[in-house]
Amino acid sequence: EIVMTQSPATLYASPGESVTLSCRASQSVGHYLAWYQQKFGQAPRLLIYGTSTRATGIPARFSGSGSGTEFTLTISSLQSEDFGVYYCQQYDRAPPDTFGQGTKLEHK
Amino acid sequence: DVQLLESGGGLAQPGGSLRLSCEASGFNLRSYVMSWVRQAPGKGLEWVSTSSGDGSATYYADAVKGRFTISRDNSKSTLSLYMSSLRPDDTAVYYCARLFSSSWGVRDHWGQGTLVTVSS
Numbered sequence: 001e002i003v004m005t006q007s008p009a010t011l012y013a014s015p016g017e018s019v020t021l022s023c024r025a026s027q028s029v030g031h032y033l034a035w036y037q038q039k040f041g042q043a044p045r046l047l048i049y050g051t052s053t054r055a056t057g058i059p060a061r062f063s064g065s066g067s068g069t070e071f072t073l074t075i076s077s078l079q080s081e082d083f084g085v086y087y088c089q090q091y092d093r094a095p096p097d098t099f100g101q102g103t104k105l106e107h108k
Numbered sequence: 109d110v111q112l113l114e115s116g117g118g119l120a121q122p123g124g125s126l127r128l129s130c131e132a133s134g135f136n137l138r139s140y141v142m143s144w145v146r147q148a149p150g151k152g153l154e155w156v157s158t159s160s161g162d163g164s165a166t167y168y169a170d171a172v173k174g175r176f177t178i179s180r181d182n183s184k185s186t187l188s189l190y191m192s193s194l195r196p197d198d199t200a201v202y203y204c205a206r207l208f209s210s211s212w213g214v215r216d217h218w219g220q221g222t223l224v225t226v227s228s
Contacts, residue, residue: 034214036153043203043218044153055216087153091213095143095167099153 002026002090006100012108015078021103023071023088032092035064035073038102039084047086048073075105083107110134110217112204117222120194124226130187130204130219138162138182141207143215144189146200146224156202157189158212172198194226 003026013019023033031051036044046055048064051071061076075082085104091097116128128144143158157178158167166178177190187204201223205215 032213036215043220044215045218046208046214046216049208049211049214089153089213091211094211094213095155095158096169097155097213099155101152 001096002029002092002098004088004090004098004100006086006088006103008103009101010104010106012106013078014108015080017078018074018076019078019105021073021075021086021088021105023066023073023100025069025071025090028068029090029092031067032090032094033064033066033071034089034091035062036087036089036099037082037084038087044087110206112206112217112219114202114204114219114222117202117224119225119227120191121228122195122226124194125190125192126194126224128189128191128202128204128222128224130189132185132187132204132206135206137180137185137187141212142180142187143205143207144178144187145203145205145215145218146198147203147221148197148200151200154200158207159187191224194224196226198224199226200224 005024007022035048038044052064085102088100111133113131144156159178175193201221203221204219206217208214208216
């Protein structure tokens with residue numbers, strides 16, 4: 001099973017700042033990497049797939065990059081609605097697919 | 109609009125069983141791979157099971173293999189998950205999710221989830 005490791009576990013930031021979340025795979029997953037946002041009490045929401053393609057309706061301030069085993073999600077000019085938990089997910093040769101443990105983005 | 113509505117969660121005893129349902133609307137269920145993903149309280153997301161569009165191909169996480177069965181009735185736009193031999197560590201919110209286009213991993217729509225609690 002491919003293990004996904006996200007860092008940091010918690011990230012503190014303020015509206016207007018730019019932040020970068022990291023995700024590492026235990027083996028190469030090519031570009032088969034997605035990012036999801038989850039707010040408290042809600043279902044996850046797809047943000048990015050194929051490492052860098054934004055899902056429908058996702059603002060341009062969300063961007064993804066990387067390949068192989070190292071990936072990042074950058075949120076530029078944070079908005080108040082961006083706080084929550086972010087999960088990366090690999091889907092190379094899925095199923096199975098696996099998620100990272102999440103990065104909690106909290107207000108500073 | 110695409111909507112997924114789960115039902116069937118609740119309290120079950122260890123060793124017991126439950127059947128979850130997911131009613132899909134706003135799209136043709138037959139055309140999409142569907143999956144179940146769960147989230148234990150305060151924990152992250154865990155893939156549980158996936159079904160091909162016609163139901164002929166099904167896949168399970170090792171943690172549930174032999175105990176859970178995924179099925180679908182495309183004529184009724186319903187996806188199901190039959191869970192048996194339940195254990196306390198099956199306690200979680202169970203989400204039904206649609207897989208994006210022909211992908212087997214990207215989930216573009218999720219239901220709101222249904223809580224399963226396994227406890228005596």
